[in-house]
Amino acid sequence: FGFCLLFHSSHTTTSHTLPIETMAAVAQQYYEEAAQNEQMGEEDGTYIAYQPLDGLQEHGVAVNDIQKLNDAGFHTVESVAHATVRKLSEVRGLSEAKVLKIKEIVKGMVVMEFKTAADALEDRKSLVTLTTGSTELDKLLEGGIETGSITEVFGEFRTGKTQLCHTLCVTCQMPVTDGGAEGKAIYIDTEGTFRPQRLQAIAERFGMDPSVALENVAYARAHNSEHQTELLKMAAAIMSQDRYALIVVDSATALYRTDYSGRGELSERQMQLAQFLRQLTRLAEEYGVAVFITNQVVANPDGMSFAKDSTKPIGGNIIAHASTTRLRLRKGRGENRICTVFDSPTLPEADASFAVGPQGICDAQD
Numbered sequence: 001f002g003f004c005l006l007f008h009s010s011h012t013t014t015s016h017t018l019p020i021e022t023m024a025a026v027a028q029q030y031y032e033e034a035a036q037n038e039q040m041g042e043e044d045g046t047y048i049a050y051q052p053l054d055g056l057q058e059h060g061v062a063v064n065d066i067q068k069l070n071d072a073g074f075h076t077v078e079s080v081a082h083a084t085v086r087k088l089s090e091v092r093g094l095s096e097a098k099v100l101k102i103k104e105i106v107k108g109m110v111v112m113e114f115k116t117a118a119d120a121l122e123d124r125k126s127l128v129t130l131t132t133g134s135t136e137l138d139k140l141l142e143g144g145i146e147t148g149s150i151t152e153v154f155g156e157f158r159t160g161k162t163q164l165c166h167t168l169c170v171t172c173q174m175p176v177t178d179g180g181a182e183g184k185a186i187y188i189d190t191e192g193t194f195r196p197q198r199l200q201a202i203a204e205r206f207g208m209d210p211s212v213a214l215e216n217v218a219y220a221r222a223h224n225s226e227h228q229t230e231l232l233k234m235a236a237a238i239m240s241q242d243r244y245a246l247i248v249v250d251s252a253t254a255l256y257r258t259d260y261s262g263r264g265e266l267s268e269r270q271m272q273l274a275q276f277l278r279q280l281t282r283l284a285e286e287y288g289v290a291v292f293i294t295n296q297v298v299a300n301p302d303g304m305s306f307a308k309d310s311t312k313p314i315g316g317n318i319i320a321h322a323s324t325t326r327l328r329l330r331k332g333r334g335e336n337r338i339c340t341v342f343d344s345p346t347l348p349e350a351d352a353s354f355a356v357g358p359q360g361i362c363d364a365q366d
Helices: 002-009 020-043 053-059 063-071 077-082 085-089 096-107 117-125 135-140 161-171 196-205 210-215 225-239 254-259 263-287 316-322
Strands: 150-155 184-189 217-221 244-250 290-295 297-299 311-313 325-331 336-343 351-357 360-363
Touching: 053 063, 053 077, 053 096, 063 096, 077 096, 077 263, 085 096, 135 336, 135 351, 135 360, 150 161, 150 263, 161 184, 161 196, 161 244, 161 290, 161 360, 184 225, 196 210, 196 217, 196 360, 210 217, 217 225, 225 244, 225 254, 225 263, 244 263, 254 263, 263 290, 263 316
Parallel strands: 150 290, 150 325, 184 217, 184 244, 244 290
Antiparallel strands: 297 311, 325 336, 336 351, 351 360
């Protein structure tokens, strides 16, 4: 926040900045307002990390213009702030002058300036993680699946990818003190592997009412890659109405593999996949939800056949750069599975064992 004031108040190359007392007072007022808003939300039990689009009305934006933004898939003030002017100009019925005016308004509502590394560290301390159901796996992930970013899990069939998705759909509903986020889940199924009966069994294991747990999961079956992208737009509209903590896409890449085939369509496939992943990143940041995607693997022709794992995840660099944390799953002895941190900005490369049981992901069996 101090950096923000320094940048706006420096008109020459010399360090003419606001007096430190003034900076401190403004910063204090900003944080007090933020804390007050958070407290108000906590009191009525519906604290949310984003600002509804209706808030623009108080700043002089017409109701019909807000509706146009809503219809175009912009459901929060943050989504408008993060969009480019070119993208907003594509909204039917909004002139360039109106778009520039709206952009100027949202700049004052969403903090998009520099902040200190100390403030960034404090922000990370408040991040909620979702328990996986396995103590060792949670320990490997330093608490569980992180909210506000994309976690990708890949591996061969029967390594526990879908079971992990089902378990998270239940654990995300639990209290924060129990490893949850007190929010609902969205499940986009591209392979027809979603099983609500499994959610019932997992809910019973955690002492939850199975019928309530099922009501808190919004499920959709994607039939092609275009439909998959369309479902994300619907998800954004749903999440603006209630408190959601998790988006699952199982799997993120399957339909792109079948809809685009051969080297001739590879470029188009990667471009469409990149746009889908960008939308997921946007949703993770705007709504503060955990995005959990599964990925398939293919044989690695460059790898040695006698290597421990001669497979590689599909999607190339596009999915590698979009995912914040990448986890590799492989089979162990019996029902045990092994999770390896493949890539992460914070987690060290290490392994953890867990098991797949009738009630979801659990601790490894001896």
